Amino acid sequence: MFISFEGIDGSGKSTQARVLAESLRARGLDVVLTREPGGSPGAEEIRRLVLEGDPDRWSAQTEILLFTAARRDHLERVIEPALAAGKVVICDRFADSTRMYQGLSRGDLRALVDQLHSLMIAREPDLTILIDIDPAVGLARAKGRQGSEERFEDFGLGLQQKMRAGFLDLAREFAPRFAVIDGARTSEIIAQDVLETALAKL
Template identity: 65%
Template sequence: MSPLFISLEGIDGSGKSTQTQRLVEWLQTQGRDPVRTREPGGSAGAEEIRRLLVEGDPDRWSAETEILLFTAARRDHLERTIRPALAAGRDVVTDRFADSTRVYQGATRGDLRGLVDRIHAAAIDVEPDLTLILDMDPELALSRGLARDSGEDRFEDFGLPFQQKLRAGFRELASEAPERCVLVDASTDPDTISGTLSQIVAERLSRR
């Protein structure tokens, strides 16, 4: 079978990292050889840029600067990790991709979606085959995210109104691209969520 490029998206604290790992493990049980990765990050250069983006004061960067930094990290990620894996016939499962930039910078911090799309088209021009959007109550997700105390909580520090805008942005994105994006209820227990995700991916694989 041809490889599948899958992204998991959603607001901070919605369980993307946990479900990315579980999905990778499920794909392995199907005899596949997936690559687990993340954004910002996923390659040596992109991980260096990650620290600039997820640590420090919320007002450290303007939204426009963030778009450029995220795109630079994504380009390195694409060149060093994603394309080589797909070329080798391996599935790629990433915790975030370009949709996060469309929502975080393009829809919640000013009307910058057009700028995001133009830069994406020029520098990346790749979309996942399947995007799983984990949807849940922003207040609960924010409490989870802050409880991690990971030191990478710059976006959580924007507060609840920001997370509410993010949720609305991801929901709108799901309606814009229904063939690629699937909205998944992430308010249930992790086992139920992972079961739902594996069913969605199994159905998508059956089409290939």
């Protein structure tokens, strides 16, 4: 089974992905926890290119190509082999993030994202868990991390608000595989909801 986590920056999705992996392992399941962009050596190199540096470093079109290349390598080297071996794959972000951050953020490029996805990836998660949170809260959390990978956070609150609305639209568009989880509660309560959602799908 392939589970992805989505959400705006600072939503807590990375924490929840890790907690779910630990919970499923405790139940005897073989789990691979990975992330995008990245997850394989080649994709991690591309991650550094797209997440660091000036916000205007790349055009949205170039980013789409870079993210798709990273995703293809990740799919070939990590995701598909793990699924073929009967493992549960939990991925912190997948194609829905590209649909939002590149397809929506700086122009209407969603059709281009979907076209490349169809040609080069052609796989969707079995379950996508969207951690929904107020954009101002998420951005404050994300900026508080003070890491080097803040290129998208540097676009500001307006982008985060647009992304939240876009993710909720995606959840409606792909309703059968999406579960929207309220991220405004304690981490423990969110984790319980996430676990129950995953177990029901499993």
